[in-house]
Amino acid sequence: MNGGRSGPWDAIVVGAGTAGIPCAVEAAARGARVLVLEKAERIGGTLWVTGGHLSGGGTRRQRERGIVDSPQAHYEDVLRVSHDTVVPEIARLACEEAPHTLDWLDELGFPWEPETPALVYGHEPYRVPRTVWGANAGRDILETIRPLWDEQVAAGRIELLLGARLTDLVVEAGAVVGVRAEGPGSAVAEHRAPAVALTAGGYTAAHDFYPSVTPGSPRLVSVAPHSSTGDGIHAARRSSGAGFRGAEKFLPTAFGIERPPGSGRSDFWDGWPAVVAHFRPPREIYVNDAGLRFLNEDDESPHRREEVIMELPDNRWWIVFDEAAIDAGDPVVNFWSHERVREEARRGEVVWRADTLEELARATGVIDPVGLVETVAGWNALVERGGPDPLGRSVLGPKLETAPFYALLNRATTFISFGGLAVDTGLRVLDEAGAPIPGLFAAGEIVGAGATSGNAFCSGMLVTPALSFGRRLGRALGEVAAGLPAPFAKSA
Numbered sequence: 001m002n003g004g005r006s007g008p009w010d011a012i013v014v015g016a017g018t019a020g021i022p023c024a025v026e027a028a029a030r031g032a033r034v035l036v037l038e039k040a041e042r043i044g045g046t047l048w049v050t051g052g053h054l055s056g057g058g059t060r061r062q063r064e065r066g067i068v069d070s071p072q073a074h075y076e077d078v079l080r081v082s083h084d085t086v087v088p089e090i091a092r093l094a095c096e097e098a099p100h101t102l103d104w105l106d107e108l109g110f111p112w113e114p115e116t117p118a119l120v121y122g123h124e125p126y127r128v129p130r131t132v133w134g135a136n137a138g139r140d141i142l143e144t145i146r147p148l149w150d151e152q153v154a155a156g157r158i159e160l161l162l163g164a165r166l167t168d169l170v171v172e173a174g175a176v177v178g179v180r181a182e183g184p185g186s187a188v189a190e191h192r193a194p195a196v197a198l199t200a201g202g203y204t205a206a207h208d209f210y211p212s213v214t215p216g217s218p219r220l221v222s223v224a225p226h227s228s229t230g231d232g233i234h235a236a237r238r239s240s241g242a243g244f245r246g247a248e249k250f251l252p253t254a255f256g257i258e259r260p261p262g263s264g265r266s267d268f269w270d271g272w273p274a275v276v277a278h279f280r281p282p283r284e285i286y287v288n289d290a291g292l293r294f295l296n297e298d299d300e301s302p303h304r305r306e307e308v309i310m311e312l313p314d315n316r317w318w319i320v321f322d323e324a325a326i327d328a329g330d331p332v333v334n335f336w337s338h339e340r341v342r343e344e345a346r347r348g349e350v351v352w353r354a355d356t357l358e359e360l361a362r363a364t365g366v367i368d369p370v371g372l373v374e375t376v377a378g379w380n381a382l383v384e385r386g387g388p389d390p391l392g393r394s395v396l397g398p399k400l401e402t403a404p405f406y407a408l409l410n411r412a413t414t415f416i417s418f419g420g421l422a423v424d425t426g427l428r429v430l431d432e433a434g435a436p437i438p439g440l441f442a443a444g445e446i447v448g449a450g451a452t453s454g455n456a457f458c459s460g461m462l463v464t465p466a467l468s469f470g471r472r473l474g475r476a477l478g479e480v481a482a483g484l485p486a487p488f489a490k491s492a
């Protein structure tokens, strides 16, 4: 153990991602001296990969477009979409803070996509256009707030340690008074401050831990950055007895491509199957391992689809199509060209191709050939007679009859971790008995995606709360450092 950094610090922020950057910036802007530990070699965290959809009710941008909305309407929509599975006081606070966060980004010159605010159909849509984003997703958020960060680093109020990994909290007389971290390099150091803010993200890349806390969750196919291993949650539970809640919630996103096969990893930006019927009516059929259709391919409810997929063994299903379907419209995978579909089929890792349906099923090594042949025969007959489809599909066609035939392996994919540290509306971490742990705070996905989005996907209800709660916590830490009373130090 070496002697630690040059402190003394007013606050330590662990993790320089979506929540950690605004937290450090707001604290430093109020004069606090902030040490930021980041285990990666660059700041940004999930902002490098996130879709970056944000949502808020009652924003300036909505008003300018005549959209009538409010934090209360947003909150009611979140309750509807999540079937009342959020942590109410945390989700309500997130909705109240959201318009301020979006207006703040607006003032910073955020490059909004012109068609936003919009309804998003990849998740259960809200009742009014409320979701906004930039063309470069999370990277636009990072670039918009980076000048604020650079300013505080240049002023010496933020000191950043890259390659520094939190291992434990330092606890004395029941209060958190610092952290222990490995790195940079092989050094192990203790850093001390009266407040520690954990903004180290979720655990969606923790392939053992995730299923161990979410019984019945499938084998994880994760799109999260490798850094999302729940380190902050482990340290807080181990060192300070922090409470952990919400991991019983789980819902995968219905679509995804596992690459390389068996790895449990998926790359969001390499493309995902285009299964949102609102944007692309299906030209394919979806079958399970038995070769049977199992859902209405043009069902407009993503939530219903996600629940059906939870019931499939290994949460996988197959998108089956013929040669004629490839060129008949938008490709079956977003960001792929028609030629890429054929190329992938030649490679045979996630798409297979064969001259007959029996051979196609055998080529996958999984699909039952008899089931597939009967299903396609049944489908073609149904298209010919014009329905009705017992599963309720309204786009009845095309038939699958032009060889070669293709099967694309689709895997339900996990974007977020639902469980997290228990916090109150002061973002104070609570122990297992529900009492605040002195000196310990948290913001971002570390408090659990389920807190703000429930057992569902509420559009924008992770990135926005991460930014909002990061800012809120930073303001409080800064005001305490400036000798002012903590603005929200009482329990909810």
Ligand SMILES: Cc1cc2nc3c(=O)[nH]c(=O)nc-3n(C[C@H](O)[C@H](O)[C@H](O)COP(=O)(O)OP(=O)(O)OC[C@H]3O[C@@H](n4cnc5c(N)ncnc54)[C@H](O)[C@@H]3O)c2cc1C
Pocket (backbone or CB within 6 Å): 014, 015, 016, 017, 018, 019, 020, 037, 038, 039, 040, 043, 044, 045, 046, 047, 049, 050, 051, 052, 053, 054, 164, 165, 166, 167, 199, 200, 201, 202, 223, 224, 225, 227, 228, 229, 230, 231, 232, 268, 415, 416, 443, 444, 445, 446, 459, 460, 461, 462, 463, 464, 466
């Ligand atoms: C592909 C993808 C798309 C998504 N799309 C959306 C979307 O459109 N809208 C939405 O609302 N949500 C979306 N989400 C979720 C959302 O992006 C995340 O929940 C959110 O960005 C997490 O922010 P965070 O600050 O909690 O964590 P992060 O941004 O991941 O930051 C955590 C930081 O902590 C660091 N860290 C971790 N452990 C340690 C340690 N031991 N010591 C020091 N540092 C550590 C990490 O390296 C990282 O930099 C998406 C997620 C993914 C993966």
